Amino acid sequence: MKPTEKQASGSPEPLREGVTYAVAPEVVDVTSGTAIPEGWSIDRRITRKANALLPKIEDKKIAETTRDLIGVIEETAYAIVAGGGDIRSLPPVNAALAPDGSVLLEWATRDFRLGFSIDSDPNESGWYVVTSRQLGEIGMNGALSKLDKRSIVSTLVNFALASA
């Protein structure tokens, strides 16, 4: 998808391909929505481990769902950056492959765990939020199939940013 980018007058240099921007420069007005524009490099630190797991996933459906979810995470991070936010405090997503072939993606700190489990049975795929006493001892979980992935990922990413 070719983005449309406008620069404000009197603004400094345009975005350069291959350069990682942690914070979106003010000059950029990307009108392509949340899709990450061609040539825009985001901080892939956040999804590096998750992307590294993809080739190891044998089940094609699980791999596809995981890939989609990683994509949504990256788009969400990009949207925050494009909106002027700072994602440098967002921890990287940890990733693990279970003996039963299911996948775990999780943000983990000493105070919270925000995660997704992706199973070959869509009814067994889910998300969860658990926090320490310091963060209110929240415990929530739900089925991934019943939710719009963008909205749950956005909620979790913003929670992680606020709590990290």
Add this chain to the structure above:
Amino acid sequence: MDGMPYPDNCLRGITGKDMVWEEGIVSPEVFWFGNHTRENGDFVESINWCDDENAVPFTHGQARQHGTPQFVGGIAVVPRVELDNLSLKPAWQGALTYNREPLQDNPYHGNLILVSGISKRVRKAMAAAMALTVTSIIRRPAESALLSG
């Protein structure tokens, strides 16, 4: 639960080095209740109770059938009070319990027990909550020596 009093902490062995994500942070895999169940369908996973100063070296010394160390990732220490706290939460409804089950070759052995009927999806969320209760990771002695230079 059982007659003998419980100590403050239980020890959960970590079978893979990649299950330790950062200092003090373990993957929920350490607490994934797999398909290992009792006859009544309750899910179980083994722990050792930290009854005395020998419990940790004993756990480090546990080996697989072919002699290699069982817990190459170290040992996760979980306060018993945190397990009780989890089980008391309304969402858990007392689903988590524990017991002692000393074995001929392991006097410290016990189990974390999750009541039957809990879906895999919810068990994974519970495992994350349990991972959050880990207060420390005791590495294997050789690793500790290396890390301390």
